[in-house]
Amino acid sequence: MAAPKIDAVDVKLLALLQRSADRHLAELAEAVGLSQTPCWRRVQRLRQDGVITANVALLDRAKINLGVTVFVSIRTNVHTPAWFERFKATIDLIPEVVEFYRMSGDVDYMLRVVVPDIAAYDRVYKRLIQDTQLSDVNSSFAMEQLKYTTALPLSYVG
């Protein structure tokens, strides 16, 4: 089912877990007003239903030498499925590209790229335009990341 039932207690659980998932089951259960077993069962169900897709560690970009974020707007004049498949496959193999969207409007695709410096970005850029035919590529550099969260708004559930 595409829309598993998610009630108010589930929303509370999701809100907590998407902030920090390494809580003890005891405090999670207490926070939502359940005892441990049913609380644990709900979390299991949310995982099985695919609402919770993964449990990951978030790293400090600065501490692993990734101070620079670049947004790349891409236009192309080739619009065949074959071209797209190759383009997507290329992007998937570039770990510096952390986000990739197909856009509406004047830009066809948008990327978010993280790199240590401009020189490293240039290498990613060359790899991009070498493997695929792009008619127009526009790079915008972020000076500062003011907000970044993996916590999604939960007010629209249900």
Place this chain on the structure above:
Amino acid sequence: MAAPKIDAVDVKLLALLQRSADRHLAELAEAVGLSQTPCWRRVQRLRQDGVITANVALLDRAKINLGVTVFVSIRTNVHTPAWFERFKATIDLIPEVVEFYRMSGDVDYMLRVVVPDIAAYDRVYKRLIQDTQLSDVNSSFAMEQLKYTTALPLSYVG
């Protein structure tokens, strides 16, 4: 210290943990070729040094009714610190804004917003322009999210 020493084994640990952090310590240890105690100590140290900032659950956007992603490019002609503080405070209070950058180039700020539909985006948009003075706001809608990962490239460490 801004740059804690991170060796090849730490990189392996980080690579595994940023893919899935809910592994048993035993398999983590085996994967990096250590026994459990030193492996556990390394993970603790990476947390304490702030390399690992959090451990979070990732949710399926579609399953919580957030199918639409919007990139918002913002220009302003007010550049005082007071204006900026208010702008940032406003953004921080909008959970639909999941990313927020100060840019170089012709755009001053860039947001990524997640919402269920265009109508919901319009409400976020109104909230934005109501609370702050923005001279130019351009919204670009994503049709499809082709890649999204919280796993950062680890090839630049050290």
Place this chain on the structure above:
DNA sequence: GGTGAAATGGCCGCCGT
């Protein structure tokens, strides 16, 4: 949902290398 309890596994000392 709740309870209780058994099995598992993680935590964190100590000590040897």
Place this chain on the structure above:
DNA sequence: ACGGCGGCCATTTCACC
């Protein structure tokens, strides 16, 4: 800095109400 042992405690996962 790694490995191993060991005891304590948290969590998981039963069977049952």
